């Protein structure tokens with residue numbers, strides 16, 4: 034039986050971190066809201082009771098329903114034998130995946146620093162300040178952290194020669210940053226060699242190559258998390 038992924042149909046967003054993993058592992062899945070629309074997603078989520086996911090993305094595998102991007106990736110890795118096989122190492126991978134989630138939240142806050150429900154145009158002054166701190170302090174701190182984690186692992190990936198959910202997520206993160214902050218990322222080029230090598234290697238994974246060339250791959254856009262606003266991207 035194939036997995037069901039529920040995520041907003043028009044943006045890559047957080048759903049793309051799950052999608053990339055499913056595609057890299059060449060797993061069968063239905064991208065349900067891409068087929069049935071956003072209203073179907075809202076209906077499905079609201080029909081769920083009790084300990085249900087708070088927000089998409091969420092994954093359904095038979096009776097199992099899981100929200101939270103990092104947790105979905107942990108579940109899939111465990112179920113498909115794509116973890117490290119060692120609890121302490123798997124927890125370190127999860128720690129990094131949750132660091133990625135934190136950074137994704139900070140990226141979103143560069144254009145929505147006050148409230149996610151307000152328009153960007155209504156919070157631009159705060160966004161300038163937030164983006165300035167993001168460019169100067171927060172992003173370099175995170176990228177050093179991830180680059181150090183990759184150093185000396187004996188291969189391009191966190192686990193050396195074997196890719197994991199952290200690697201596909203770092204790829205998506207870097208692609209998103211390149212889209213949203215092209216000047217900044219050009220300025221930082223060469224500063225994070227392990228991350229750059231990883232970004233160049235992920236498209237060589239067979240499932241990823243096929244996916245990136247397909248129509249299933251959604252382009253970044255200004256409704257998503259990684260948005261390009263020239264005024265927020267000053268190197």
Ligand SMILES: N[C@@H](CCC(=O)N[C@@H](CS)C(=O)NCC(=O)O)C(=O)O
Pocket residue numbers: 046047048088089090100101102103134
């Ligand atoms: N921490 C959650 C965040 C989930 C989340 O914020 N989902 C967004 C879309 S990317 C959403 O639809 N949020 C609705 C809301 O917060 O009300 C995760 O990493 O999956």
